[in-house]
Structures are given as structure tokens and as C-alpha cells.
Amino acid sequence: MELKINGQVKQVDVEDNMPLLWVLRDELNMTGTKYGCGVSSCGACTVMIDGVATRTCTLPAASAAGKDIKTIEGVAESGNLSAVQKAWIQHQVPQCGYCQSGQIMVAEALLDSNPSPTDEDIDAAMTNICRCGTYQRVRSAIHTAAKWRADETTLPG
Amino acid sequence: MGKWTRRAFIAGGGLAGVGLIVGIGGNMYLNKAIKKYSGKGMGDGASLNAWVRIAPDNTITMAVPRAEMGQGVYTALPMLLAEELEVDMNQIEIVHPQPESPYANTFLLDPNPRKAYASYSMMAKVASFLPVVGTGGSTSVKDLYDHLREMGATAREALIAAAAEKWGVKASDCYAESAHVINKKTKEKLSYGSLAEVAATVELDFNPPLKEQKDFKLLGKRIQRLDIPEKVTGTAQFGIDARPEGMLVAAIRHASYVGGTVNGVSNIEEVEKMRGVKKVVLLEDGLGAAVVADNTWRAKNAALALDLEEEANSLENISSSDISKMLGDIIADDSKMIGKPEGHGDVAAALGGDAKVVEASYEVPYLSQCTMEPLNCTMVINGDQCEVWVGHQGGSLVRDAVNAVTAIPKDNIKVNITYLGGGFGRRAELDFVKKAAMVAKQMEGTPIQLVFTREEDMKNGMYRPAVASTFKGTVGADGMIDAWDNKMALQSVGYSSMMRIMPAMAEPPEKDPQSAEGAIELPYARNNVSVQFGELELPALQVGNWRSVGASQNGFFTESFMDEMAHAAGQDPYEFRKKHMEKSDLPDADRYLAVLNKVASMANWSTPLAEGKSRGIAILKSFGSIVGQVAEVTKLGDKQIKIDKVYCVIDCGRIVNPDTIEAQMQSGIVYGLSAALFGEITMTEGQIDQQNFPQYEMVRMNTSPTVEVHIMEVDAYPGGVGEPATPPAAPAVVNAIFAATGDRVRSLPLMKHGYTFA
Numbered sequence: 001m002e003l004k005i006n007g008q009v010k011q012v013d014v015e016d017n018m019p020l021l022w023v024l025r026d027e028l029n030m031t032g033t034k035y036g037c038g039v040s041s042c043g044a045c046t047v048m049i050d051g052v053a054t055r056t057c058t059l060p061a062a063s064a065a066g067k068d069i070k071t072i073e074g075v076a077e078s079g080n081l082s083a084v085q086k087a088w089i090q091h092q093v094p095q096c097g098y099c100q101s102g103q104i105m106v107a108e109a110l111l112d113s114n115p116s117p118t119d120e121d122i123d124a125a126m127t128n129i130c131r132c133g134t135y136q137r138v139r140s141a142i143h144t145a146a147k148w149r150a151d152e153t154t155l156p157g
Numbered sequence: 158m159g160k161w162t163r164r165a166f167i168a169g170g171g172l173a174g175v176g177l178i179v180g181i182g183g184n185m186y187l188n189k190a191i192k193k194y195s196g197k198g199m200g201d202g203a204s205l206n207a208w209v210r211i212a213p214d215n216t217i218t219m220a221v222p223r224a225e226m227g228q229g230v231y232t233a234l235p236m237l238l239a240e241e242l243e244v245d246m247n248q249i250e251i252v253h254p255q256p257e258s259p260y261a262n263t264f265l266l267d268p269n270p271r272k273a274y275a276s277y278s279m280m281a282k283v284a285s286f287l288p289v290v291g292t293g294g295s296t297s298v299k300d301l302y303d304h305l306r307e308m309g310a311t312a313r314e315a316l317i318a319a320a321a322e323k324w325g326v327k328a329s330d331c332y333a334e335s336a337h338v339i340n341k342k343t344k345e346k347l348s349y350g351s352l353a354e355v356a357a358t359v360e361l362d363f364n365p366p367l368k369e370q371k372d373f374k375l376l377g378k379r380i381q382r383l384d385i386p387e388k389v390t391g392t393a394q395f396g397i398d399a400r401p402e403g404m405l406v407a408a409i410r411h412a413s414y415v416g417g418t419v420n421g422v423s424n425i426e427e428v429e430k431m432r433g434v435k436k437v438v439l440l441e442d443g444l445g446a447a448v449v450a451d452n453t454w455r456a457k458n459a460a461l462a463l464d465l466e467e468e469a470n471s472l473e474n475i476s477s478s479d480i481s482k483m484l485g486d487i488i489a490d491d492s493k494m495i496g497k498p499e500g501h502g503d504v505a506a507a508l509g510g511d512a513k514v515v516e517a518s519y520e521v522p523y524l525s526q527c528t529m530e531p532l533n534c535t536m537v538i539n540g541d542q543c544e545v546w547v548g549h550q551g552g553s554l555v556r557d558a559v560n561a562v563t564a565i566p567k568d569n570i571k572v573n574i575t576y577l578g579g580g581f582g583r584r585a586e587l588d589f590v591k592k593a594a595m596v597a598k599q600m601e602g603t604p605i606q607l608v609f610t611r612e613e614d615m616k617n618g619m620y621r622p623a624v625a626s627t628f629k630g631t632v633g634a635d636g637m638i639d640a641w642d643n644k645m646a647l648q649s650v651g652y653s654s655m656m657r658i659m660p661a662m663a664e665p666p667e668k669d670p671q672s673a674e675g676a677i678e679l680p681y682a683r684n685n686v687s688v689q690f691g692e693l694e695l696p697a698l699q700v701g702n703w704r705s706v707g708a709s710q711n712g713f714f715t716e717s718f719m720d721e722m723a724h725a726a727g728q729d730p731y732e733f734r735k736k737h738m739e740k741s742d743l744p745d746a747d748r749y750l751a752v753l754n755k756v757a758s759m760a761n762w763s764t765p766l767a768e769g770k771s772r773g774i775a776i777l778k779s780f781g782s783i784v785g786q787v788a789e790v791t792k793l794g795d796k797q798i799k800i801d802k803v804y805c806v807i808d809c810g811r812i813v814n815p816d817t818i819e820a821q822m823q824s825g826i827v828y829g830l831s832a833a834l835f836g837e838i839t840m841t842e843g844q845i846d847q848q849n850f851p852q853y854e855m856v857r858m859n860t861s862p863t864v865e866v867h868i869m870e871v872d873a874y875p876g877g878v879g880e881p882a883t884p885p886a887a888p889a890v891v892n893a894i895f896a897a898t899g900d901r902v903r904s905l906p907l908m909k910h911g912y913t914f915a
């Protein structure tokens with residue numbers, strides 16, 4: 001099976017129905033994407049597939065073949081953190097950090113499709129579980145990232 | 158302040174008499190002999206003591222032997238060292254060292270501040286000679302607040318002495334700043350890196366004084382956490398991310414019945430033919446069966462395909478409703494009240510008087526810690542050598558557990574503590590470590606990552622116990638509480654968890670201080686008080702530490718009942734608490750009062766809210782810190798509630814990192830609300846009903862309130878911050894719901910009573 005991940009083509013020899021999560025973590029050793037529940041409930045395993053935030057713990061890898069898969073490892077471009085990642089640092093969002101790859105992928109996809117989301121938009125899009133309860137800071141960081149994306153001159157270095 | 162002599166150091170340097178070291182030399186961990194511990198995994202350079210190593214290129218490596226599970230310890234502890242060492246936060250590299258004696262958490266066994274400049278108490282000695290290297294009970298800063306600053310100060314003075322010698326000037330002619338020693342007169346500078354080797358040989362003959370609070374450069378400031386950059390790029394390594402060369406994954410299946418056993422597997426051959434499967438392994442003592450495979454998904458599917466030969470146990474016919482009845486029966490039987498942690502006056506007489514008796518019975522369910530990262534442990538065994546990668550709250554406990562299962566000498570067991578994807582007490586347990594050792598033993602030479610699926614994690618909990626608590630109280634003609642009679646029934650967390658973790662230190666259930674924490678030493682003047690508890694013996698259903706432990710339920714009980722008493726007395730819940738605090742003779746009653754008043758003023762308590770909105774208040778001290786909260790809720794419809802906002806005030810004494818304290822308040826509140834709104838582990842005929850998140854829902858973005866935090870500035874020894882925000886969250890919200898609806902909810906979760914949340 002051929003998968004295009006973060007712009008690179010990877011060959012994997014797996015069952016068609018192996019969830020993409022386990023192809024990433026166990027076949028390709030890309031461990032930034034996390035396992036939380038295995039039933040698409042918590043969102044720790046979220047990646048972007050053709051720009052859409054997608055939970056991968058129940059998604060057969062074969063269904064992602066031929067599509068653009070973007071994982072947390074591909075969010076920073078040539079070492080430069082994205083506006084979302086910088087906002088996450090500015091607001092000191094992560095605590096244990098385990099769910100944050102998933103949270104960031106959803107936030108990236110949200111801002112790509114909706115450059116200035118309201119609190120209601122954030123409530124609707126950000127349904128991932130954070131057991132440390134970082135929601136308030138996630139919300140603030142999304143608003144900050146939205147501003148930075150709107151005017152790149154304001155993005156901190 | 159006592160002075161040290163070179164002679165004392167020499168006397169302490171020999172290993173002959175441990176008591177001698179402490180007795181003569183002050184604290185053993187300022188002794189040179191201990192520097193060897195810092196060599197393990199601490200990088201290049203010279204060790205100034207067990208906590209600091211400095212390389213020629215001026216890299217400052219600090220040991221942080223506490224688990225980073227989100228609470229910010231990888232930043233708070235370096236701040237303490239850096240403050241006195243005079244280095245900048247961006248000059249620090251962190252290493253999680255092996256669980257050796259210098260890093261013992263003595264506060265866990267002897268809850269008193271530890272000072273490097275003074276001898277240890279007997280219990281502190283026990284804690285460090287075992288050694289107990291652990292993270293929990295919101296103790297990290299409490300244990301090390303003085304100790305680490307003293308370590309930083311002595312290292313700094315040694316570096317200054319080395320520079321003074323080089324320049325041929327007096328130490329008092331030099332000062333330290335940003336990892337350099339500066340000559341006051343010539344303004345010459347020498348980097349710590351160039352001085353470290355000489356400094357490591359310096360023996361001070363005095364105890365350097367610590368900075369006054371007004372001179373702090375780091376402590377009390379909002380410092381960015383050192384662990385966050387790698388947590389936004391997916392590069393932070395959790396236990397489940399360990400990938401040693403040649404690693405295989407083991408997925409475990411436990412018995413279907415709580416405490417049941419797996420005695421065999423009837424289709425091993427068939428399962429071993431599945432793709433990627435290497436071996437089916439039966440664990441010792443019927444603890445389960447595991448499938449070892451080349452991929453987690455294949456291992457998990459194969460584990461699900463195992464036909465287990467199971468045996469249930471004594472719980473087979475027991476359900477949650479039965480447990481509820483057992484708890485009630487214990488409370489109804491005075492002879493079962495084995496713990497009497499508080500009592501004064503004559504409660505029976507007071508209750509028998511003319512005043513109307515207010516009665517209330519509360520109950521809370523079992524709860525799962527539900528760490529975001531499912532339980533896992535990676536291990537490789539080669540002959541008499543072992544290496545472990547695990548996110549765990551107790552490095553020394555991991556080593557002891559592996560030793561117990563494998564008989565490999567402790568010195569040959571290397572424990573790599575990774576980031577923890579949540580701890581909350583569950584990662585202080587050893588079940589997943591021991592099971593990994595059992596599998597690794599049978600797969601010698603191959604690194605094994607044992608993983609609990611979410612389902613196995615949820616049904617094999619060390620749960621917060623279900624607890625029943627009843628109150629009877631009276632309010633006198635003066636509007637003050639006259640009688641307060643509280644009886645509880647529960648399984649003992651202290652006894653149950655210590656029997657698993659450190660049986661030698663286990664106290665019997667009647668002496669478990671955790672059972673009553675949050676129910677005693679309340680800041681309210683009351684004439685007649687009795688607080689008692691009884692023990693439910695149900696060993697097969699294991700209970701354990703859950704963020705804030707006993708206070709997690711007792712905060713709900715006591716602060717709900719205070720509200721009921723206020724209502725019965727026709728008084729405002731805030732004013733009622735306030736006047737009882739004003740008459741309290743607790744030594745820190747004034748601190749409670751300040752927190753209570755502050756949170757009420759933040760929330761504009763005396764100003765009426767818009768139609769449909771209401772407030773509830775709660776306050777509790779736990780883990781050395783007082784937290785008061787006011788919850789503001791909106792009644793959207795019949796039993797539909799929105800929790801709009803929680804105002805939160807904490808007095809945790811001296812402040813280390815205010816940003817972390819604020820984050821822990823937000824976190825603790827959400828954790829408490831998840832339990833209050835949705836959390837419930839139930840059992841039906843010996844089997845746990847909840848499988849995964851859909852049956853164990855928690856607060857998400859849309860149900861998460863805005864939390865506004867205020868941190869009191871109080872010059873007192875620091876209290877904990879990881880747990881104390883959790884207990885007041887449930888009563889604040891339940892009291893607000895009562896104010897909004899008149900519905901007094903006496904058992905959790907709220908969901909069970911038909912409430913929904915927006």
C-alpha cells in the first residue's frame with residue numbers, strides 16, 4: 001500500500017483494514033499521533049486527510065491511500081512552527097500533552113476552513129477529550145492563531 | 158545556623174555509619190560522596206551535587222526526579238534550583254535520573270518541609286534509604302522548596318569560590334549571574350562551565366543563606382514551561398512512544414470478572430497463526446493472557462480472539478446496588494464505625510435537644526482515573542539485566558516491582574521515566590509494570606511494550622471508591638451550628654493502595670487519614686462535632702488514589718451539607734460560612750476567611766444575577782492549600798444546565814510559577830466537573846459496565862466553563878497545587894443548581910438524575 005504522508009510517499013505492507021493510526025505509529029514509527037480510545041471518541045488520533053480533520057483509530061488505512069495525509073510531524077514547515085503551534089506555546093496550553101497533537105490537528109483544520117471562528121464554532125469543531133482540562137486555553141489559543149494567520153506580520157518569530 | 162567543618166564532611170564521607178553521616182554532617186545529600194548519583198545519565202561535565210552537573214560548554218544539566226504528568230514539575234523544580242544557582246531557564250537541560258536515594262520524596266512519609274541544611278527526621282531517613290522516589294499527593298514542591306534552593310545556593314558558592322581562587326580575590330569580591338561568576342572590581346567574567354571542575358572539589362564551611370522573597374528573579378514569575386515546545390510538535394516521548402530496537406507489542410486480556418482469574422487459553426495454536434502474532438503468554442497467578450505481536454492492532458485483535466478459561470470470584474453475584482446497600486448498612490451500625498478522626502462536645506445530646514435536626518445522606522460512585530494515555534510499560538530483559546521505559550509516578554517503585562517479579566538485582570534495572578499522559582494516581586500503581594515484567598521474562602532478549610487497550614484500562618481500575626456519607630446537624634438560636642454528626646462508609650484507599658505499593662508501610666483502615674480528609678479540620682466553629690467512618694471490606698474490587706483522593710468525595714459532602722444547614726437556618730450560604738469561619742479556632746482560619754471573601758467579591762456574590770442564573774459556593778483545604786470557588790450556572794430548561802463560569806481563589810502559600818498554578822486550577826476544576834456531571838463506574842454481577850469513553854463521558858470544550866483564577870499572596874511555606882482545585886468543583890456546581898432549581902442533588906453524577914449540560 002502506498003500512502004502520502006506529509007508530502008512523502010511511504011510504502012507499507014499491511015492489511016487493508018489496519019487503522020491508519022497503527023500504520024503511522026507501529027509501521028512508520030511516527031508516534032506523534034496518539035492512541036486514546038480506539039473507537040473514534042476522544043480524537044487523540046486526529047490527522048488531516050485532504051485537509052479534513054479525521055480520527056484514524058477506526059479509519060482503514062486503505063481508504064487514505066492516494067490522499068494527502070498530514071500528521072502533527074508535518075505541521076511545522078522546515079522547522080518553523082505554525083501559527084497554531086506558536087499560539088499553543090503563547091497560551092501555555094499543554095499539560096500532560098498527550099491529547100495535544102490531536103487538538104492541534106483539529107484546530108489547524110478548523111482555521112483552514114473558517115479563518116475567524118466564533119466560540120460556538122470552536123465548541124462545534126473541538127470535540128476532542130483533554131483529560132487535563134486545557135479547553136479554556138485551547139479556545140484562547142485558537143482565537144490568537146486566527147489573528148496571527150489573518151495578518152502574518154503579527155506572527156511572533 | 159550551624160557551620161559545617163571539613164572534618165564533618167570527612168566523617169560523613171565513609172559509608173561506615175549512615176546515622177553518623179546525618180548526625181555529624183548535617184544533611185547527607187550535600188556530601189561529596191553522593192555526587193556519584195548524578196553521574197547516571199546526566200551528560201558530560203562536573204557534578205556540583207546530585208542535582209546539578211555543568212559541562213565545559215556551560216550546559217547546565219539538572220536532575221528532575223519527579224514525574225511530569227502535566228502539573229509542570231519539569232519547570233517548577235528547575236526554577237527552585239535556578240533561582241539560587243543564578244542560571245537562566247533557557248540554559249537548563251533536564252534529565253530524569255535513576256531513582257536513587259538523593260531523590261527520595263521524604264514528604265510522602267514525613268509531611269514536613271525538608272531542609273538540606275538540617276538533619277532528617279527518622280521517617281525522612283526511611284524514605285530516602287528505601288528509597289521512595291515518587292510523585293503524588295501534590296508533594297513535589299512541598300518536599301523540595303527549601304532543599305533545592307539550598308542545593309542551588311551551595312553549588313553557586315562553590316563556583317564563586319573556584320573563581321575567587323583563580324583570580325586570587327576573596328569570594329565576597331565576586332557574584333554570580335546567568336551562569337557566570339563576575340569579579341566586582343575588574344568586571345571579568347568566568348563561565349560556570351570553565352569553573353565546574355574545580356568547583357566540584359570545593360568544600361564549603363558555611364551554609365549559604367537563601368535569597369529573600371523580594372530578591373527572587375524566577376520564583377513567583379510567570380515562567381514558560383520547558384516541556385511545552387515538544388508537546389506541540391508531537392516529539393514529546395510518552396511511555397507508549399518507546400520504540401527500542403526490535404520491540405514487539407503485547408496486548409493483554411484480563412478476566413471478565415473483577416478480580417477473576419485467567420487459568421488458561423483454549424485456542425493458543427489458532428491465535429498464534431494470526432498475522433504478526435509471535436506468542437501467546439499466560440501471566441502468573443491467573444492475572445491475564447497476553448498476545449505478543451509485531452503491531453499493536455494485530456496484538457489487540459489477536460487478544461480479543463483468545464478463548465479464555467476464566468474463573469470468577471467472590472464478586473460474581475455483586476452489583477453496584479448491593480454495594481450501595483452495604484455502605485448504608487455500615488453507616489446504620491455504630492459498631493462498624495472503626496475510625497473516629499474528630500470529635501468534641503456531646504453530639505448526641507445536642508441532637509436530642511429542641512432544635513430541628515437537619516439530615517442528609519449523600520453518595521458518590523466508583524471513578525476511573527482514565528488517564529488520556531492508556532496504561533503501558535515497555536521492558537527488555539537480558540539475563541540479569543533489565544531496562545524499562547514507562548510513564549510512572551514512582552521510579553523506585555517500578556524498580557522494586559520488576560525486582561519482585563524477575564529477581565533481577567535492583568542495581569541492574571534501569572528505569573527510564575518518560576512523560577506521563579496523565580497520572581491522577583493511576584500511574585502510581587504497579588499492576589501494568591508487573592504484568593510487563595511477566596511477559597518480558599517469557600520473551601527474554603526482546604523488548605516488549607505491554608499495552609492495555611482503553612477497554613482493559615477502564616475495567617481494570619484502581620478506582621476511587623464509592624462512598625456514602627450521612628449527616629445530622631442542628632443550628633442553634635444564635636444561627637450557629639450546634640451539632641455536626643457525620644458518618645461515612647467506604648473502602649480504605651490508603652490501606653488498599655499501600656498493600657499493593659509498599660505493604661511494610663500500610664496502616665490499617667481505621668488509621669487511614671485519607672478516608673476523612675476533607676471531612677475533618679473544617680474551618681467552621683461548631684459546638685459539638687463527631688466524624689466517624691466504617692470500612693467496607695471488598696478486597697477483590699481494588700480502590701486507589703484518584704486526583705485529590707478522600708477530599709474528592711468529602712469536599713462534596715461537607716460543602717453540600719454546609720449549604721443545607723445555611724438553607725435550614727434561612728441564611729445566605731456565603732454569609733453562613735463566613736460567620737462560622739470568623740469564630741473558628743483553626744490556626745489558619747484567617748486564611749480561609751480571606752479566600753472565602755475574595756472569591757465572593759470576585760463573583761459579585763451580593764449582586765443579583767439575571768433571571769435564570771444562579772451561584773453556588775464551596776471552599777476546602779487539601780494538600781496544604783485552600784481553594785474557594787463560586788460556580789455560576791444558567792438553567793436553560795427543565796434539568797438542562799450550562800455552567801457558565803467558575804471563580805477560583807487559591808491560597809497555596811508562596812508562589813512558584815503562577816501560570817502553572819492557574820493552569821492547575823482550571824485543570825482540577827474540569828476534572829472535578831467531569832466526575833460531578835458524568836463520572837460513574839458501576840458493576841453488574843461482578844463485571845464493570847463501562848467499556849470506553851462513550852460510557853464514561855467527560856467534560857469537553859462545549860461543557861467546559863470559563864475559569865477565572867486569583868492566587869493569594871501569602872508568605873507561608875508552599876502548599877500543593879495539582880489536586881486542591883478538584884474537591885470544591887462538584888459542591889459549588891451542585892449548590893448553584895440548588896439555588897437555580899430548588900433541587901438538592903445528594904448523589905453523583907448529576908447525569909443520573911436526568912441533568913443534561915450545554
